[in-house]
Amino acid sequence: MWQPCDRLCWYLNAMKVIVVSGARSNVGKTHLSRALCTLLPGAVRIKIGHHARKPGKDANLYQIGTSFSNIAAEHSDALFLIIESNRILEEITPECAIYLPADNSKPSAEIAIKKADIIRGEPVPPSKISVLAKRMECDETVIRAIVELIGGTAKKELTK
Numbered sequence: 770m771w772q773p774c775d776r777l778c779w780y781l782n783a784m785k786v787i788v789v790s791g792a793r794s795n796v797g798k799t800h801l802s803r804a805l806c807t808l809l810p811g812a813v814r815i816k817i818g819h820h821a822r823k824p825g826k827d828a829n830l831y832q833i834g835t836s837f838s839n840i841a842a843e844h845s846d847a848l849f850l851i852i853e854s855n856r857i858l859e860e861i862t863p864e865c866a867i868y869l870p871a872d873n874s875k876p877s878a879e880i881a882i883k884k885a886d887i888i889r890g891e892p893v894p895p896s897k898i899s900v901l902a903k904r905m906e907c908d909e910t911v912i913r914a915i916v917e918l919i920g921g922t923a924k925k926e927l928t929k
Contacts, residue, residue: 784847785905787915790855790881791869797889798853798869804918808911811848815840817857837861855881864904867919889919 787805789798799816806812816830817840831840837860844850855877858866868878868885886901887893893916902909 784841784845784850785865786850786852786861786863787865787867787905788852788854788857788861788863788881788884789867789869790853790858790878790885792871792874792878796869796871801867801869801918802851802853805849805851805915808914808918809849809851812851813844813847813849815844815850815852815854817852817854858884865901865915867915869919887916887919887921889921891921893921 789802789805791798802814802816806814814829817833817835818830819833820830829844833854833856837857840852841850852863855875858880862884866881866884866886868881868888870882870889882888886897898909898912898916901912905912
């Protein structure tokens with residue numbers, strides 16, 4: 770049974786970064802990012818895009834080109850930064866990169882798919898779950914819960 774991450778994770782005073790990227794707009798990046806914030810206590814959702822901030826909405830919206838170091842400094846108390854962006858992957862390699870595929874990919878999706886640790890619709894092997902748990906400094910059940918949120922499946926190990 771899954772338990773909240775704060776019972777299963779240990780922290781070394783360093784935020785962990787999850788990038789949610791996608792082939793194009795309207796593939797579910799925001800929906801997934803919000804769900805990840807619910808799953809991971811202390812998470813802050815960041816959106817990087819072309820649009821300007823709207824008053825009273827999108828407080829954590831940053832323009833493309835805003836450096837990761839500026840974003841991280843503004844949210845230094847966060848345990849997790851959940852960043853919706855393809856382009857941020859040109860600057861950083863996060864602890865976990867998630868890719869949401871679709872037809873008619875935009876050009877920035879190329880780097881996102883190359884850096885992806887988890888791709889929606891593709892199985893995630895136990896070895897990858899273990900690696901991600903170490904990077905994220907949490908129990909493998911948390912990574913399996915993330916995979917389930919994405920709509921993926923964790924491959925079962927073959928027993929002899």
